[in-house]
Amino acid sequence: MSKQQRTIENEVTLSGVGLHTGNEVTMTFKPAPVNHGFAFKRVDLEGQPIIEAKAEYVTNTQRGTNMEKNGVQIHTSEHVLAAAVGLDIDNLLIEINASEPPIMDGSSKYFIEALEKAGVVEQDAAIDEYVVKDIISYKDEATGSEIILMPSNEYQITTMVDFGTKVLGTQNATLDHIQDFKEEISSARTFSFLHEIEMLLEHNLIKGGDLNNAIVYVDKELSESTTEKLKHAFKKDDIKIKPNGILDNLELRWANEAARHKLLDVIGDLALVGTRIRGKVIANKPGHLVNTTFAKKLAKIIKKEKRNNVPTYDLNQPPLMDIHQIMDILPHRPPFLLVDRILELSDKHVVGMKNVTMNEDFFVGHFPGAPVMPGVLQVEAMAQAGGVLVLSTVPDPENYLTYFMKIDKVKFKQKVLPGDTLIFKSELITPIRRGIAHMQAYAYANGKLVAEAELMAQISKAK
Known part of the structure; x- marks a missing residue:
């Protein structure tokens, strides 16, 4: 536990x-x-x-x-x-x-x-x-x-x-x-040695020091001039060395x-x-x-x-939510529905999945000679998975919409190509309050982290 x-x-x-x-x-x-x-x-x-x-x-x-x-x-x-x-x-x-x-x-x-x-x-x-x-x-x-x-x-x-x-x-x-x-x-x-105290006094430091908040070990002969400086600095009438080698007016709490x-x-x-x-x-x-x-x-x-702690999931197992159940919660529709399955869902995190195919509409115009999934759509996909988490907290998710409030600390680590299987994981950074969710999101493919971001979104009633 x-x-x-x-x-x-x-x-x-x-x-x-x-x-x-x-x-x-x-x-x-x-x-x-x-x-x-x-x-x-x-x-x-x-x-x-x-x-x-x-x-x-x-x-x-x-x-x-x-x-x-x-x-x-x-x-x-x-x-x-x-x-x-x-x-x-x-x-x-x-x-x-x-x-x-x-x-x-x-x-x-x-x-x-x-x-x-x-x-x-x-x-x-x-x-x-x-x-x-x-x-x-x-x-x-x-x-x-x-x-x-x-x-x-x-x-x-x-x-x-x-x-x-x-x-x-x-x-x-x-x-x-x-x-x-x-x-x-x-x-x-805290403690110090006498030679260090002398140096600190010369540099006008340890103004807040006295014999009640620092143990002073005497590692050299205590000269008359040093004694006078210490008496002045510590506001004492007299300064002496105890048998155990520390300045007086202080008892060690442990040897x-x-x-x-x-x-x-x-x-x-x-x-x-x-x-x-x-x-x-x-x-x-x-x-x-x-x-x-x-x-x-x-x-x-x-x-x-x-x-690099890439989560592993058995994609052959029946998902927690298939595409039909996802569409019951999210208002997005193809070609802008970017999550195919929900694999895990709790009150604090969600794990989703997307199969990236060459048939994606965005590959038509995004580097058609060398197709790469746009980074902004990776962030959107992470947010959609997070949207399932947020909307699962209300009894009628079909009546709500989720809007971005902030995107922060976005990093892209690897290219996402046709044939990749993307795994999204979003975790709440703070509990959901007043419909506002602050999440840390990650996207993985081929056993590597490909993207990460902090996302903040708010759900509101659809008009």
């Missing part, structure tokens, strides 16, 4: 300061419809632009995972996204009045609390999950950082870190069940808190793949660069596999 997608029931707001800007930030989590995924909305900018949380928008991984789309930026997105994934949320709109979420205590703890307060609810759509069948890996030869993804019955993550310093050497952390994220991982705070936080970062960065993952991640010396580079690679693999 397939699991259902999830979002939050109510909107919830929390505020804090941005780690690097030090500015007050207000962020609101809002429910989102099925198949929406995660997205950030910059409510402080004109037009309130939206940046979808996708790996393709990652432009920089210095001190966090930073995205940019059409000049609009979102910085350090990983802690927020990790919280959403950790609560098995699929769809979420994150409204924010700055470029970076509030740092809070440097972990995902407060985001988890806010999302739980909002309430997590199931939605009327099955989850989109990528099931790993083969090992997928990426290695950064310069740093030795490597991520391996292998088959597993559920989403699991292991991180292995080695910073090569006396104060913080080799650590490991493992999450076997995503349901344990809240208790085992979400409170692990391997650094490795757990790296695991948190991996989850947040791999959320940018855009789908749930059923597989085991092994990350050796992970960081935002290797994480997001792997996320980009995985997203491309998933997209390619979906595109």
